[in-house]
Amino acid sequence: MSFTARSLRLLLALSLLPVGSSNAAAQNSMPATSHHLRRISMEQLLKRSEVPAENRWKLEDMFASQEQWDKEYNEAKALIKKASAFQGKLDSAEELKACFELDDELSQLTERLYVYAHMRQDEDTAAPTYQALTQKAKKLSVEAGEALSFVTPEILSLPVEKLDQFIADPTLSAYTFTLTEMKREKAHVLSKAEEALLAQVGNISQAPQNIFGMLNNADLKFPKIKNEEGKEVELTHGSYIQFLESPDREVRKNAFKAVYETYAKQKNTIAATLSANVNKNVFYSRVRKYPSVLEMSLYGDNIPKEVYTNLIDTIHESLPLMHRYMKLRQKLLGVDELHMYDLFAPLVDEYKLDITFEEAKQITKEGLKPLGDDYLSVLQEGYDNGWIDIYENENKRTGAYSWGAYGTHPYVLLNHNDNLNSMFTLAHEMGHALHSYYSDNALKYRDAQYTIFLAEVASTTNEALLMDYLLNKSTDPKEKMYLLTYYADQFRTTVFRQTMFAEFEKIIHQRAEEGESLTPQDLSAIYYDLNVKYYGADMVVDKDIEMEWARIPHFYNSFYVYKYATGFSAATSFSKQILEEGKPAVDRYLGFLKSGGSDYSINILAKAGVDMSSPEPIREAMSVFESVIEQMEQLTK
Known part of the structure; x- marks a missing residue:
């Protein structure tokens, strides 16, 4: 290599931050005075020099x-x-x-x-x-x-x-x-x-992505809309999802329409940039003698084309589950028709239970017990020996990540708040950290770094195991519904939605390779039809959604988004095997963590019991999704 x-070692920044609540027993395990002091310190943001060494x-x-x-x-x-x-x-x-x-x-x-x-x-x-x-x-x-x-x-x-x-x-x-x-x-x-x-x-080939980036981030301006209080507020890329999560349906609808009407005004320019990016890919694939752009994009990780096509085909098989979830979402929202702007609306009232960092560590450790004593001892080592930077301080980088360098232990940056969201973040980032720890300790430098294709598997496996633990411990139906709703939406956004994106990319590249056009009308028709297929007959697929292709920056990093869906599916398959089989599955999983990048990603997963060249891991993930829906349906009776 x-x-x-x-x-430079891979920086694994976290984007999916789960939300929910903890069990009451763990929540009440800390003294009230300590909790009260923690609250005061959070309100008074410390300078870096003032942060205690233990944090x-x-x-x-x-x-x-x-x-x-x-x-x-x-x-x-x-x-x-x-x-x-x-x-x-x-x-x-x-x-x-x-x-x-x-x-x-x-x-x-x-x-x-x-x-x-x-x-x-x-x-x-x-x-x-x-x-x-x-x-x-x-x-x-x-x-x-x-x-x-x-x-x-x-x-x-x-x-x-x-x-x-x-x-x-x-x-x-x-x-x-x-x-x-x-x-x-x-x-x-x-x-x-x-x-x-x-x-x-090379620089010329970056033009489509650069032009889209400038248009999307600098030049595109959205109109003001009214918030829940009736005040006119700025609509931005950052606030759009917040508006879609509003309990006020009129706010959601207005934000949705404002965004896509804005993109529709630029449809010719954006279609030209996306088409140029697709044609650039076709040029490189032909010059470098690849059978197709898809195969060129998969070649670097040595991923068989079947991994991509199996994902799409298997998700097509499972679309009745997605349609069933949409029907349930409609029922829980209590609306006559479910619209595209209802997809992020909260289904249950948000839980705001307090979970201190000490509690989060303990609950996470309990949730990861199925991974065995060796894993738990390394996790505890990370807790005890300065791997984690815990709380926000003045000018600290936002978000969370796991990083490190070969030859030293991994590090985790958090900005912990006392809630379930932050607890899942801890579990996720420690999944990355322990993956690096095991790989680095088992392998020489050159073979230790795992690929992007594998990067999110360990972190998401931790989340799946923690979720299973919380669901099994929960006795409050409302709390349980909150957790199940979060989990179901992870499947919707990370598996179904990303696969729909992947199918869109496949279709438009095939059209370009066959010499067909990619006009704004073509792109919109393809995208609209995919939404109808994925969301089903009970969903009102609003015409505005046909412009969503115009706002997805991932389409300029072609054939990348499928990795979100395969990674989530592989992690769900691992967690299912671990919970059902016990030690044999744990041993295989630890072997995966110790394999780093010493072989092709697809081989590393297969040796550990997850064969992504077959549809089975995706089907296993879909069986978990079906179980989540069934539990939600039981709670709504």
Whole structure:
């Protein structure tokens, strides 16, 4: 694997934050005075320097001092100068091994330097010291990437026979998978002159995405609408979903119509940018000799085309479940007709139960008991030994993520509030953290990093196990309905909706490959028909929704969204197996966590008992969805 492919460890930012409530016993386990003090401290946002040590992550585990950071920075600078000595000499196993070892050492150094600087900056984004340090580390990473940029092209220029010799050579046994991947890539690498030409048009190829980004984020302005109090307020990208979640149906309807009427006024321009992006993809797939854009997009992770098509076909089989959920949603909302602007409306009153961080840790640990003692001991190690930065402070980065560098323990950034939402965030991010922990401890640096295709599996498995625990412990029907509603909407948004997006992408690329048009009318008709298919006869598919394709930025990162659906399905399948089989399934799952990126993603999952090349994991996920719907239906009788 080249330096640029592995230099900076994956930042796993969280976007799906579950909401709900906890069981009363755990909630009442903390003394009232302690809880009262915690509330006061949350209202008075602390400066970073005022945050108690027990609430901060221990970045000193990575670098004990600025002097140590500077020392490793200088070591990295010195290594960069050594890289050129290998250029033009990668024709022997000994030279190649030495070059790979330099690549690994330099990658680890720059990764650690960058991650540390960036996490320090995230503690206080206004601190100029760490802004500068982050920029310094980023420039170093670019320098290192440039210094080693000759490695992959030089190896790929070797004859296949030579590559086969290297793959079989015991001297290079630590790099067998890297070389196998390079050989696989070789079939789609062009001549030196052709590659140089393609490199020159690289910036031009980004034009559709850049133009859409500027139009969508800078130029597009939505009208004001009236909120629940009848006051005129600004409608923005950020506030749109909040309006759709309003209990006031008129507010939801007005926000919905205002957004899509605004996009409809720009439909010709946006259709032109999306069509240009599709045509760019077709150009690259043909130049690089791929059978289709879809297969080109899946090639990097070595994902069979069947994974994509099975997802769509299996979700088509399961559309009656989605239609059943829509009927139930209509009943719970108490409306004569269910409209597209009702999809995010709350079905039950929100629970606002308080769950302190200490309670969240304990409840999460209880929920993850099915994963066994070894997993729980590592989880506790993370709780006790400075992995987590817990609360918001002045200028701290918002949201949550898991990050880290090989050779040190993982880190988790939170902005914890005393609610169920934050507890699920803890479970999710610790899923990422323990995935990294197990992979890093089981594998050498080059094989330890898992792919994007696998990235959300461990975190979502944790959420599924925690949800199962909470549902089984809940005795309050209203609380249970709240949890079930959240879970059902996860299936709707992460599996069904993302699969619909994936099918839309597949259709428009096939049309372009067959030489057919992609006018605004074509795009709108395709998108509208998919909504009718996915939501069913009991849903009023408002005409405005035909413009939704115009506001989805993921369509400019083509054939990516399916990974949300496959990752969620794989996690649901894992959690189901763990709960039903016990230890054999846990052992397979821990094997998955320890596999990192040491094999192709599809193989890693299959060895652990989730074969994404077959429809079975998606069907297992759908069986869980059906169970959720059945429980909701029972509670509404």
